[in-house]
Amino acid sequence: MATCPHPIPYQGSKRRLAAQVLAFVPNDVDTLWEPCCGSAAVSLAAAREQRARRFVLGDSLAPLCSLWQRILDEPGALADEYQRLWSAQREAPRAWYDEVREAFNADHDPAKLLFLLARCVKSAVRFNAAGAFNQSPDRRRRGTRPERMREHLLGASALLAGRTEVRAGDYAHALDEATAGDLVYLDPPWQGTSGARDRRYHQQHERERFVADLERLLARGVRVVVSYDGRTGDRRYGEPLPERLGLVRRELFAGRSTQATLHGRSSETVESLYLSPSLVGAG
Ligand SMILES: C[S@@+](CC[C@H](N)C(=O)[O-])C[C@H]1O[C@@H](n2cnc3c(N)ncnc32)[C@H](O)[C@@H]1O
Numbered sequence: 001m002a003t004c005p006h007p008i009p010y011q012g013s014k015r016r017l018a019a020q021v022l023a024f025v026p027n028d029v030d031t032l033w034e035p036c037c038g039s040a041a042v043s044l045a046a047a048r049e050q051r052a053r054r055f056v057l058g059d060s061l062a063p064l065c066s067l068w069q070r071i072l073d074e075p076g077a078l079a080d081e082y083q084r085l086w087s088a089q090r091e092a093p094r095a096w097y098d099e100v101r102e103a104f105n106a107d108h109d110p111a112k113l114l115f116l117l118a119r120c121v122k123s124a125v126r127f128n129a130a131g132a133f134n135q136s137p138d139r140r141r142r143g144t145r146p147e148r149m150r151e152h153l154l155g156a157s158a159l160l161a162g163r164t165e166v167r168a169g170d171y172a173h174a175l176d177e178a179t180a181g182d183l184v185y186l187d188p189p190w191q192g193t194s195g196a197r198d199r200r201y202h203q204q205h206e207r208e209r210f211v212a213d214l215e216r217l218l219a220r221g222v223r224v225v226v227s228y229d230g231r232t233g234d235r236r237y238g239e240p241l242p243e244r245l246g247l248v249r250r251e252l253f254a255g256r257s258t259q260a261t262l263h264g265r266s267s268e269t270v271e272s273l274y275l276s277p278s279l280v281g282a283g
Contacts, residue, residue: 005155009123010039018045030181035171065168067110075157081111083146118143180221230271247274
């Protein structure tokens with residue numbers, strides 16, 4: 001496959017930015033930790049470019065971690081199951097999507113999650129208060145075709161299997177074990193500043209915890225790369241990380257926002273990347 005395998009369609013994926021992130025990752029990394037991994041775009045790109053000996057993928061979303069484990073262990077069987085789920089939507093796609101979603105909420109089966117992510121609006125995981133996946137299907141798309149999905153699953157497995165560990169849970173657990181020969185790539189989800197007061201309060205709390213965790217990690221000499229705030233045109237989202245961390249901030253060009261283009265505004269989307277100073281020479 002000419003492009004890097006990327007089997008899990010995922011809102012917020014760093015797929016398009018992975019090459020720019022990788023420009024700062026040296027090739028002597030012992031373990032690359034990606035503890036908010038989602039679709040693991042950066043780890044996949046790093047494995048392809050042989051930047052690290054081992055990988056640890058983590059996410060607080062346990063079924064997503066089960067999906068990664070299945071990609072590592074049985075990509076062919078997973079591709080078969082995806083093909084069966086995808087093909088069965090033919091006559092009544094909405095009813096079939098609802099049926100798969102209900103079944104996933106009962107059994108948390110990784111193949112069903114993969115199908116739901118490939119078919120749902122914006123490939124965005126959404127859960128209701130009871131913890132059930134409740135995202136709607138995208139009516140305009142059928143989701144990645146099975147032959148293409150198989151290529152991505154086998155390709156990702158070939159890159160990562162045998163040298164990757166998957167750990168479900170909070171990012172902070174993984175950080176305790178990272179050492180000075182390692183590199184931690186963090187792409188946490190709390191950068192937004194808008195929303196209801198409760199939500200802002202929660203985000204502020206998560207930010208303070210995150211900054212304190214980063215401080216501890218840096219004090220142990222672990223190299224870090226953090227995706228955090230950004231801006232589209234003049235509109236900023238997220239608060240920058242505090243200067244006292246001593247990280248170097250670079251801006252990555254993330255492309256043009258079609259929404260802003262429609263309104264005739266300056267529309268380039270730029271994301272901040274924060275780096276341990278020792279990594280900056282490499283970029
Ligand atoms: C912005 S997405 C990461 C996207 C990823 N870089 C990619 O390329 O797909 C943030 C991820 O962090 C996960 N997450 C949220 N809270 C977390 C926590 N406390 N610990 C670990 N992961 C968390 C979410 O489930 C989500 O998959």
